[in-house]
Every structure is written in C-alpha cells, then in structure tokens.
Amino acid sequence: MGSCVQVKAATLVTPSDPTHTHVLKLSAIDSQLFLRFTIEYLLIYEFNGMEKQDIINRVKAALGRALVPYYPLAGRVRVRPDGSCLEVVCRGQGAVFVEATADFTATDFERAPRYVTEWRRLLALEVVDVLKGAPPLVVQLTWLSDGAVALGVGFSHCICDGVGSLEFLNLFAKMATGVRSGTTASFKQETTSFMTGLPKPVWQRQLLDPTSFKHDAVEHPEFKLVTDRCKFMTRFEPDRLTPTSVTFHEWRLTELKNSITQTSQLRLSSFTTFEVLSAHIWRSWAMALNFPPSQTLKLLFSIDIRNRVKPCLPTGYYGNAIVLGCAQTTAKDLTEKGLAYATELIKEAKNRVDDKYVKEVVNSVSLNGASCVPDPVGVLILSQWSKLGLERVDFGIGRPVHVGPVCTDRYCILLPVHDHNRSVKVMLGVPSVAVDKYLDLISAVQLNA
Numbered sequence: 001m002g003s004c005v006q007v008k009a010a011t012l013v014t015p016s017d018p019t020h021t022h023v024l025k026l027s028a029i030d031s032q033l034f035l036r037f038t039i040e041y042l043l044i045y046e047f048n049g050m051e052k053q054d055i056i057n058r059v060k061a062a063l064g065r066a067l068v069p070y071y072p073l074a075g076r077v078r079v080r081p082d083g084s085c086l087e088v089v090c091r092g093q094g095a096v097f098v099e100a101t102a103d104f105t106a107t108d109f110e111r112a113p114r115y116v117t118e119w120r121r122l123l124a125l126e127v128v129d130v131l132k133g134a135p136p137l138v139v140q141l142t143w144l145s146d147g148a149v150a151l152g153v154g155f156s157h158c159i160c161d162g163v164g165s166l167e168f169l170n171l172f173a174k175m176a177t178g179v180r181s182g183t184t185a186s187f188k189q190e191t192t193s194f195m196t197g198l199p200k201p202v203w204q205r206q207l208l209d210p211t212s213f214k215h216d217a218v219e220h221p222e223f224k225l226v227t228d229r230c231k232f233m234t235r236f237e238p239d240r241l242t243p244t245s246v247t248f249h250e251w252r253l254t255e256l257k258n259s260i261t262q263t264s265q266l267r268l269s270s271f272t273t274f275e276v277l278s279a280h281i282w283r284s285w286a287m288a289l290n291f292p293p294s295q296t297l298k299l300l301f302s303i304d305i306r307n308r309v310k311p312c313l314p315t316g317y318y319g320n321a322i323v324l325g326c327a328q329t330t331a332k333d334l335t336e337k338g339l340a341y342a343t344e345l346i347k348e349a350k351n352r353v354d355d356k357y358v359k360e361v362v363n364s365v366s367l368n369g370a371s372c373v374p375d376p377v378g379v380l381i382l383s384q385w386s387k388l389g390l391e392r393v394d395f396g397i398g399r400p401v402h403v404g405p406v407c408t409d410r411y412c413i414l415l416p417v418h419d420h421n422r423s424v425k426v427m428l429g430v431p432s433v434a435v436d437k438y439l440d441l442i443s444a445v446q447l448n449a
Contacts, residue, residue, distance in 0.1 A: 047147030123152030164318025199316035
C-alpha cells in the first residue's frame with residue numbers, strides 16, 4: 001500500500017460576509033496550557049460519483065459562509081497584554097483550506113495506522129503553536145486513489161471544545177449541502193435558513209471567568225505530581241508506540257457489563273457504557289505495561305460542564321466547557337481489584353464534578369496559570385468522540401465510513417462505528433513491547449473477575 005500524500009493547493013478562506021473587527025477575550029478554562037493544541041479529526045467518505053471540482057467549490061464556499069457566524073475561528077490567538085489569559089484578534093484573517101491527493105484507499109482506514117504519523121499528511125498543516133500567528137482552523141480535502149475523499153479538520157482547542165467544534169462542523173456541512181441547491185436567497189436569509197435546527201453560536205466566555213467564590217484550598221488530583229517509579233514518559237515516545245484499533249460491538253459491551261454484575265454488588269443500571277469500557281481499557285493498558293505495584297496511575301477524561309454549572313451555560317456556547325475527571329489508584333489495586341473497582345473510581349470522579357468543583361478549577365487555573373498543568377506521569381488520557389455526532393457529518397457526499405484522529409498516539413480515543421450506532425471503536429497508541437499483550441487483554445472479558 002502506498003502512502004504518498006501530495007498537496008496540490010493551499011488557500012486562505014475568509015468569511016464570505018463582513019464580520020466584527022475586535023478583540024475577544026478567552027476564558028480561564030480556554031487559556032490553560034494543556035489546551036494549547038489542535039483537535040484533529042479525520043473523516044473518510046466513499047466515492048459517490050460527484051465531480052471533484054463541484055465538491056471543492058461547494059466545500060470552500062460553505063467554509064467561507066460558516067466562518068461568518070463563527071468568525072473567531074477566522075481570527076488569530078495571542079496572549080492578552082496583561083498576561084492573564086488568551087484572546088482572539090478578529091479581523092477576518094481566515095482559515096486555511098488545503099487540497100491534496102493520496103495513494104490511500106477507503107479500506108485502508110478499516111485498520112489502525114501502521115505507525116503514529118502514517119496519516120499525518122492528511123492534515124498537512126500541523127499547527128504546533130497557535131500563538132505564533134497560525135490559523136485556528138485548518139481544513140484539508142484529500143482525494144484518495146479509489147475516488148474516496150478524506151476530510152481532515154483541525155481546530156485550535158483553546159477556542160472550542162469537542163461539542164463546540166461539532167456545532168461548527170454541522171453548520172459547515174449543512175451549508176455545503178445547501179450550496180448544491182443553487183438557492184438565490186440573500187446571504188442573511190440563507191444563514192438563517194441553515195441555522196434552523198442548529199444552535200446559534202454563543203461566545204460569552206466571561207461566564208467561565210474566576211469569581212469571588214470563597215472556598216477552602218482544594219488539591220485536585222489531576223494537577224498533583226506523583227512519584228515516577230518506572231521512567232514513565234520514556235515508554236511513550238512516538239517512535240516506541242504502535243497504534244491499535246479495537247471495536248466493541250453492542251454484544252461485547254453488554255458482556256462486559258454483565259461481567260461486573262456477576263462479581264460485585266453493582267446493579268447493571270448503576271453504571272454507564274462509558275464507565276465500564278473506560279475501566280476495561282485502563283486496566284488492560286496497565287496490565288500490559290506491567291507497572292511497579294506502587295506506581296500511582298490516573299485516568300483523565302473530559303467532563304462536559306454545560307449542565308453542571310449554575311446557571312447552566314447557554315445553548316450554543318462553543319468554548320471549552322470542560323474540566324478533567326480524574327480516577328486515581330495504584331497499579332496493584334487497578335490490576336488486582338477487578339473491573340467493578342475501576343468502574344466505581346471513574347463514576348466517583350464524574351460525580352465529584354458539580355458547580356462548586358468547576359468554580360474551584362476556574363479559580364485555581366486563573367491563580368496558578370502555567371503551574372496548573374496535569375502531571376503526565378502515570379496518566380492515560382481518554383477522549384470520548386463517540387457521542388459527538390461525527391458519524392453524521394454529511395457535506396452532501398454521504399456520511400463518513402470512518403471517523404478518527406489524524407494521529408493515533410498515547411491519547412485513547414473512543415469513536416463511533418459506521419452503521420453500528422451502539423458500537424464503539426477504541427484507538428490508542430501502545431508501547432510496541434506491550435502491544436500484543438494489550439490486544440489480548442482488551443479483547444478478553446474474563447480478566448475482569
């Protein structure tokens with residue numbers, strides 16, 4: 001199989017209608033150091049017989065239109081002059097649109113990539129530091145050798161979270177589909193029509209600013225340093241990782257849940273699929289890597305706080321409305337105490353997040369700034385993309401047959417599965433020396449007794 005990707009053109013796409021020229025402040029949550037990276041989605045669409053140029057024209061036109069209500073994504077991010085947080089300079093600078101060709105076929109994405117960066121050039125403009133003037137939004141359309149299309153999209157995480165990025169993608173896709181209809185309505189009428197059924201974008205980042213909220217000093221475990229007993233980070237250098245992809249169909253998820261009820265007092269209704277699957281992944285990963293028994297291990301995962309704060313954040317808020325849930329234990333307890341134990345740790349971590357907890361995090365990251373960064377030692381980070389709706393993003397060329405990250409590295413991603421809405425695909429880069437054991441463990445259910 002070839003994997004040559006050739007970039008044919010790269011252009012700057014600006015909002016198709018005049019937008020506000022001003023500077024918008026980002027929230028304390030948005031400005032955290034560990035969110036200064038790019039969310040990179042890869043969507044694969046099968047060939048549907050449409051002309052390539054027609055697809056290009058519609059997608060580029062739709063991008064310009066979608067950037068009008070979401071004009072901060074066409075701005076540039078910088079540090080606020082007083083150093084307190086980040087801000088977006090909005091002057092309609094534009095997003096980058098790339099057109100490319102590649103030797104991949106749609107079926108190549110039914111398996112994991114052979115190495116971490118095999119699919120890297122399907123989003124060729126890698127934004128390493130958005131603070132150096134890079135665009136916060138990059139879109140790449142790549143024609144595959146079998147006529148299929150790869151759509152790579154990169155969002156600067158400091159501007160939006162997963163939910164926010166999908167709200168933009170849904171409007172972008174809806175506009176691409178609408179362009180084909182040849183409507184003659186005014187732009188304002190078109191935008192209003194396209195927004196029907198979609199949330200109106202809401203900025204209002206001040207809603208997650210620090211408050212005068214008084215609280216006792218609380219040490220959140222996600223930020224607490226732990227002792228490194230195994231040269232942890234050296235195990236996870238990209239060239240030492242092998243990407244993996246494991247699909248859990250509905251029957252396997254049910255079997256996994258049932259294995260808990262057979263060995264503990266937990267009722268089936270007392271935990272979610274996310275909780276039990278995350279616990280199974282965490283334990284399989286820990287067992288495969290054979291950490292020292294006393295090594296502290298953490299599972300970090302994003303928790304949407306839109307409905308956990310008081311009052312709730314408005315519908316359409318597309319900024320970072322997340323805090324990190326943190327389940328923590330020792331390697332010995334995680335591997336020996338069973339799936340029910342790990343599942344309860346994850347459930348407890350989720351249940352801790354309420355309005356008071358969020359205010360503590362906001363105030364803490366505001367006061368401590370650069371020092372308030374999750375400690376990477378002993379950590380497995382997990383992101384749930386399976387519930388975002390990526391599998392429904394249709395640009396008028398059908399729904400994607402594959403959804404995933406551009407690079408499969410040490411961050412575990414839960415993904416939707418094409419035509420199986422109750423199934424979940426798990427993609428994770430595992431140290432090569434442990435990959436076979438990991439695959440054996442994660443494919444088993446009996447280890448959870």
